[in-house]
Amino acid sequence: MDRLKVNLVLIALMFLCGMGVIETALLARFVLGHDEELTLLGIDHEGWETIHFTLGCIWVGLIAIHIGMHWGVIQSAFRRLVPNRTVRVIVGVIFIIVCILLVTFPFIVKPKAHGASL
Numbered sequence: 001m002d003r004l005k006v007n008l009v010l011i012a013l014m015f016l017c018g019m020g021v022i023e024t025a026l027l028a029r030f031v032l033g034h035d036e037e038l039t040l041l042g043i044d045h046e047g048w049e050t051i052h053f054t055l056g057c058i059w060v061g062l063i064a065i066h067i068g069m070h071w072g073v074i075q076s077a078f079r080r081l082v083p084n085r086t087v088r089v090i091v092g093v094i095f096i097i098v099c100i101l102l103v104t105f106p107f108i109v110k111p112k113a114h115g116a117s118l
Contacts, residue, residue, distance in 0.1 A: 014066060
């Protein structure tokens with residue numbers, strides 16, 4: 001399969017995964033809510049959240065592949081947009097730090113429990 005066909009299939013899969021992420025979020029939040037008795041297609045709220053998370057992970061993976069396929073174009077555009085090499089390095093380092101923080105945030109945050117009211 002040539003590069004153009006791979007790119008088109010990749011874009012279609014990214015679109016479908018993105019729509020799946022949105023639809024499962026809406027379904028879990030607004031259709032099923034947190035009612036433990038409700039199911040759709042035999043799947044409860046937690047099951048739909050698992051599907052939502054899985055689709056999100058697949059989506060991020062597809063986006064990473066897509067970025068990898070277009071890395072040369074991204075580099076060229078970034079060089080033209082920010083001609084100063086020092087500024088490019090600073091922006092790149094800040095971007096990488098923000099990405100690392102966003103990925104690690106759920107693992108380093110410590111949630112607080114609300115006081116139980118009677």
